[in-house]
Amino acid sequence: MILINDQFIKRNQDTHIDIEDRGYQFGDGIYEVVRVYQGKTFRLDDHLDRFERSAKEIFMELPFSKTETKLKITQLIEMNNLQDGIVYFQVTRGVAPRTHAFPQNAKPVLTAYTKKSPRPIDQFKNGIKVVTVEDIRWLRCDIKSLNLLGNVLAKQYAHEHQAEEAIQIRDNTVTEGSSSNFYIVENGKIYTHPADHFILRGITRIVVEEIANKLGIPFIEKLFSVKDVYRADEAFISSTTAEITPVIQVNDKVIGNGPGPIVRAIQEEFQKLI
Template sequence: MYLFQNQFMPKEQVPISPEDRGYYFGDGIYEVFRVYNGVIFEPDGHYRRLEKSAKDTRIALPSSISELNGNLEELIRLNELTEGIVYMQITRGAAPRSHPFPKQAEPVLMAYCSPMARPLSTIEHGIRAITMDDIRWLRCDLKTLNLLPNVMAKQHALDQGADEVILHRSGTVTECSASNFMIVKEGVLHTHPANHLILHGITRDVVLKLARELSIPVQEQPFTVENVQQADEAFLTSTTQEVTPIIQVDGQTIGTGAPGAITVKLQQAFAQLIPAASPSL
C-alpha cells in the first residue's frame, strides 16, 4: 500500500500528475525513515529536518507533524513492515510548467514502505571509497529532490570499482554521495560542521551524541583529503547504512585496513539503540 495525500491505496492507483512540479523541476522535499522491528527510528529528528526543508523551500506541509506521523505508522501497519524504510516526499504540487511558484497549487504527499535488512556485511567488513569534487549547489542542508549530482557521484564510484565517493570542495571534505563522513585521528573524531555544505544527518547526530557519551573527543571542523589519507579510521553514517567503516580511499588503505576500535565501539553503541522487540501489527 502507498500513502497519497491522506489516503491509502495500491501503487497502481497513485494518481501522480504529469504536471507535478516534482517531475518538472525536482521542486519537492523528502525524508527516509528507518524502521526497526516495526518502529520508526529517531522520528523527531526526521520531522525537525522535514520542517526546516519545508520552511526554507517555502513548501507547505499538507498536514501537521502529528497527522503525518500517524499516517506513516498506519502505512507501516498496513504493509506489515518489520525491517526497512519509509520513503516520503512532498512536492509543491501540480501546475502548468512555469518557473515561478504557482499561485494556486496543493502540495502533493506520497509515501511508501520498502523492506530492507540491516547492512551487516558492510558494517563488519567495511567498504572502499574514492574522492571527487563536490559540485553540488550550496544548500546541501535541505533534503530536496534535486539529487542528480549525488546520483552521478555514486555511479562514478561504482564505475571505478569503489562502493562510495567522498566529496570535497577544493580539498576540504564535505560528505559522501548519500551519507555523512567522519574520520578518527589519534582518538579524536572529526567531521564537517553541520552548515549549508552538508546534509544534517539524523544518524550523524546520533553518532556524535554517542561519541560524547563514550568520552570520545569530537571536533566538528573542516578537514582535508590529505587528513583522510592520514587517518587512523574512517566511516560513514546514514539512515540506511548506519555506521559503515571505510577501509580504503583512492586505493590507499586507511589505518590497518579493518574497522577501527572507535568505529566498532560506536557501532556497538548504535546497535543498542535499535528496538529489540516488534510491536503487534
C-alpha cells in the same frame, strides 16, 4: 499500500501522479528516508523536524502537521506489516502549469511508501572502499531536496570505480558522501565537516555525536582535506541505511588496519539503540 495525500491506496492501482507535478518536472520538493527496525521507526521525530525545516527553507507549506504526518507514516508501516526496512516520504510543491516561479494555487502533494530492506551486515563488519569526487552540488546541501542529480552522478562514479560510496570534495575540503556523512578518527578524536550549508545534517550524525559524548570521545566539527583522510587512523560513514559503516580504503590508500576501535565502539552503542 502507498500513501498519496490522505489516501492509502494499492501501488500500481489507481495511482496518478500528474505530468505537471513540480516534483516530477523541477525536483521542487523535499523528502526523508526513515529506518524501521522490528516494526518501529528509528528517530522519526528528528526526521519530521528536519522535514519541516527543509520545507521552510524552500518556502513550501506542508499539507499536514507533524502529528498528522507521523500518524500517517505509522499507519502505512502497520498496514504493510513492515518489520525491517525503510519508509520514504516526500512532498512536492504540487501541480500547476509549468513555469519556474511558485504557482499561486497549487496544493502540495505528499507521497509515501515502504520497502523491506535488510541491514548491510557484511559492510558493517568488513568496511567499504570509497573514492573521492568533486562536489558539484548546489550551495544548500543542508536542505533534503528532491534535486539529487549531483549525488546520483557521484554515486554512479563510485560504482564504476568498484567503490560503495563517493566522498565529495569542495575547495580541497571533504564535505560528505553522496548519500552519507563522512568522518575520520585521529588520536582518538572524531572529525567531521561542520553542519553548515555544504552538508546534510544527518539524523544518524546526530546519533553519532550523542554516542561520542556518552563514550567521552571528542566529536570535532572541522574542515579537513583528502591528505588528512589518508593520514587518519580510521574513517567511517553514517546514514539511515548505512548506519555506521567503516571505511577501509579511500581511492588507492588503505586507512588504518581495517575497522578500528573507535568505529567499533560507535557501532556497538548504535546497536543498543535499535
